[in-house]
Amino acid sequence: MVNFYKPKAVKKQQNRLITVEINSLDINGDGVSRIGKKPVFISGALPGEKVEAKVSEEKSKYLRARAIKIYQQSEQRVEPKCRHFYQCGGCDLQHMSSDAQIAYKQKKVATLFSRNADLNDLPWQAPLISEQWNYRRKARIGVQYNKLNQTTIGFRQKGSNVLTPVKSCHLLPSIFADEFSAFHELLDNFTSHRAISHIEIIDAERPAVIFRQVAKLTAHDLALLEKFSTSKDYQLLLQTDNAIVDLNKQKPGLFSYDICGSQLQFSESDFVQVNSHLNIAMVEQAIDYLQLEASDTVLDLFCGLGNFSIPMAKMVNKVIGVEGVQAMVDRAQSNAQLNQLSNCEFLQADLNVEKDRFDWLNSDIDKVLLDPARAGAFNAVKNIVELNVNLILYISCDPATMTRDAKILFEHGYKLEKLSLMDMFSQTRHVETMALFIRN
Structure with missing residues (x-):
């Protein structure tokens, strides 16, 4: 009988607590420490800090963890502006001062x-x-549904496809930053469940919100959308595989922005800075x-x-x-x-x-x-x-x-x-x- 080599299994100890000192940041903005010869990558930790962290992943060559308590705080640390920072995957460095972010990069x-x-x-x-905040010209907001067809609207969690329910986002332009609750209330009242797959915002000379439709909407839902659109200072568009409909009863057209004395037009699918x-x-x-x-x-x-x-x-x-x-x-x-x-x-x-x-x-x-x-x-x-x-x-x-x-x-x-x-x-x-x- 032939004996094959079987590598020794790594004992999984997820959720165990470790206390480590942070030496540096990796390319993803996670703190780097070591346990013996094994590197540990800790989200939410900064160089010079001593932290308690919960292990989320353990491999033969490294560990990943999340800081849950800071014993010794770095001078670079600031209070994150966003309440969702430690769950949402949209930002990595809100806990770091602006000058420290530039130095790190x-x-x-x-x-x-x-x-x-x-x-x-x-x-x-x-x-x-x-501007450090409210700067994004375009952003895609996720929409997910649970087994009861209840809606979650937000951005993906760190290292996951699951959405973090978001109330506001300080990276979006002011006109859109606090619209999440309004979007949530609108979709919760739809009779066509799971009809909207995501929401895209575009900040241009003509600001717009695009609802991506993937299933048929009832007359009730279309009436809700039209009523919603009349109360907003931005254009509301409904996008299907075949067309884009302007719910403000205007003809959909191209967006535009000014750059160094020139005007450039773009569509919702075009890449822009x-x-x-x-x-x-x-x-x-x-x-x-x-x-x-x-x-x-x-x-x-x-x-x-x-x-x-x-x-x-x-x-x-x-x-x-x-x-x-x-x-x-x-x-x-x-x-x-x-x-x-x-x-x-x-x-x-x-x-x-x-x-x-x-x-x-x-x-x-x-x-x-x-x-x-x-x-x-x-x-x-x-x-x-x-x-x-x-x-x-x-x-x-x-x-x-x-x-x-x-x-x-x-x-x-x-x-x-x-x-x-x-x-x-x-x-x-x-x-x-x-x-x-x-x-x-």
Whole structure:
């Protein structure tokens, strides 16, 4: 008989209490300690604190726990503004002062530059900071139902798909921040149970709430929605798989926002920068970093609906915007027309292909801006280094992939000239940066 090796099972001791001292924060904003040689990741704990924590997960190589009592408090600790902070998964850092949040995020970027690109001396510029609260332009609010068809409206709990029932959210614009109870009362009076799957809020020149309908509504429910809409200062929309209906009896149209003297339109499904105030500061700084001149031809990769392209086009000879999603290319083209710009060219291309020669990737380009998604721009960077342009501006929403891609630029004779943290998502662990690379 053959004997197979069976690894020794880890004894599960969830919910046991431990007392530890916190040494640092991990990339998720959780406190880090050790029991013997095993790391312990503790949510709600800060460096320098001694805490009692309840174990929620125990593996062979680590433990996860949640702080339930603070014996020794960090100077960085503040009282969370939101009553739901310790249950809701929307925010990570409300218990940390604003200055400490910025320092933590800069340290995370510095660690990744050292690890991924072997760079330790970083040319930090002043961070871009805007409103700490009520800043979200878009947000999706979850709706769940129990076996009795009772409604829960809120955001997911930390590490779970279960919703935390929310009464208010300080990250939403003031017009929407306290609307949860009104939404709850409305849906509780529906006769069509489970008809609404989620609620989306959009803060634009025309603020709107969109109810996502997944089952037929009765005449009673539609009457409730119409009555609800007449009492609000925002537009109420009902979205199905096939159409969007404006319950305020107006014709549904595109949303819009102003950026550096330009107006950009977008639909409910289009990607837009979440923090409207920070977005303006970001575009202005990008224009400054690139030292734009009237004779420049600028390549804007991952251009989206033209958030950078349209403002830049008013200052240069030509902008070539490239985007992988055709619908966003179409939106950028219509935004150029809306702003009466004829020096913009928008193209669809898969910028993640390993190697390709695009017609627009030519020697006429003077400067490059790229603003990729979290996956970064590894293959796009490998293509653009062959242009030998003097300035490349990299806007990043994930420092891990940005520092990975930066190594390619370093290997091709570029140096990091400026680096700025952008606090696009205050109170959360998410980090956005702007990095200017100059060819030596």
